[in-house]
Amino acid sequence: MVNSEKSQPQTEAWRTTLRLRSQRLLATAGVILVCAGISVIGQKRKPARATSKIDYTQFQHTTKQHQEACHICHKAPSANWKQASGFPDIADFPDHDACVRCHRSQFFKGVQPAICSNCHSRVSPRGEARFAFRNEARPEQFKIDFPHDKHQDVIAAIRADQNTALRFAHALQRKDYNNCTICHSPNRQAPKALASGWVDGFVPSFDSFKTTPASHAACFNCHWKGQEPTANNCAGCHKPAENYFPDHVPHRISMKFRHEGGGEKGIHAAECTTCHINITKSASLKGLKPDVPITGCTECHNKSGLREDLGNELAQIDKNKGFVCSYCHTSETGKRDPPPQHYMVADRPPLTRKEIK
């Protein structure tokens, strides 16, 4: 009992201590919660701060929100196809709706909203002028994928036939047959030079090269609808790529070769696959080189008693190891060691210039 009487004030003090401690604990927890809350709110606000730094003048297809189905923005055909292409085409930038549905605030920001400069050459409420579609001044964001093998299978399957053999012996020269020239026609424009100019000042003739498709014209005549990939399936051909400016300068090891050359008869205009021996097995443009082995040339250019152009060049190197091969090449290639295959085709063991005394 005595003990209990004595212990009463002690219990009271203990309770007070407990109360104080629990109040402190609550207060601490409160402070932590408030801090955490602020921190969370702060985090949520961060992107808002970041968005203000977005450069709306630089439209990117890689932006996550821009990766919806292509036809949501790009209409096929665009309203201007008759004037722009003459065939149903996607020949213009998407309509305003494509941008406004997400970018209303940027769209009406200021007198000259930055976002408008993606398509419009003059940003003004009444200005309708737009850049050419596509705008060459902007880097490309897609690369084209094209399976040569599938196309080779369906175009002009001209075969020997008891009845048609003679009639179609020269079918490849008939214009109405669909062969490689359906996409790669003889070039009619002067080729662009490297930034450093033409090597040795040698300007290749325009007909040295074939063209490559530069618009939908070569595709849509079969792939507009029905035959996949169709006009609405952009991703069938256009594969996302790092921003780049395409290099329109011709790169060729044998710069002096002319596709339309080969003497008066224009013998070089043979069937493409005779020289481009690997093209019919190519399922993609990735890593594709229009490789032509030396044997493609020496069938004619190293025939004993006919022409010995390769042999003559190699003989010149024998006499003078500093000789620059110039029949096919400009000097940046011609001064190198001829590849072993050049010697082997000429029935000689391979040599390097160092080995020649």
Place this chain on the structure above:
Amino acid sequence: MIRTRISRSTTCQACIVLLACVAVAFAQTPNSTGVIRLRVRVSTGNGSKAQGLSRKRFFLIRGSLSDNAALLQSFAERPIVSRDCYYRSIGASEALLAWLKDGDCESIYCRSVDQLEVDKVPEFKLAMATGEKVYGSRELARQWLSTNLPENINSGFYKHQQAVLTELLAQAERQSQARVSSVMTDSNGTAYFTDIEPGLYVISNVMPAEVADSSELWLCEVKVSLGDLATATRERPYLISDPNNRDPRDKKNIKCVSLERPLPACRRQ
């Protein structure tokens, strides 16, 4: 300290050895493969003259004829669906069949269709009428004729052939445990298989080719040795032909002859 030096020098030596091995491997690459220069010639008329079988795809299957016996038998026994039979089966008009045959075309993508042909072939006429409405231009409707033709006319035959081919090639790859490569012959009937590991292979067109009124299936064994294009072009090509080829130019050089079967008779559905 000494240990560290030793281990460093050992690592360096190992790296040098490794680099040397890589260099040797790269240096050996050009000589570690072979090339097949294939030439396919088929007889015309009475067989006394032959000419190149152009634009025909051939496949290279790893292994010998006996290694692939079951597979090759399945190629040979598979029923043939000829171009005519396919187009008849989808109800194509006689005029369309004639148009395809006239140009020796397997599909309408083979060549362009001129205005006279549009008027002759009912399928073309219908597609042209649709095209004119949609595109508002007669010329565009003609140039884009295929976009208004039914899919089975456009690519039905090709897709049918491809479906069979894909299945057979998958079977070939499973069995030979190697990738099957392919090339297409040029206008002279020549094609090159390049960068092939030496060994025994079977060259086949897998799906019989229609030549005149027959179907030709090649199942040819070829031994690939080390070599390159330069060597291959100096040697005689690997010539394959049909049983009727009696062209004196080819007589002694034919390495393999096709299995010839008549094209099947087909009924209109």
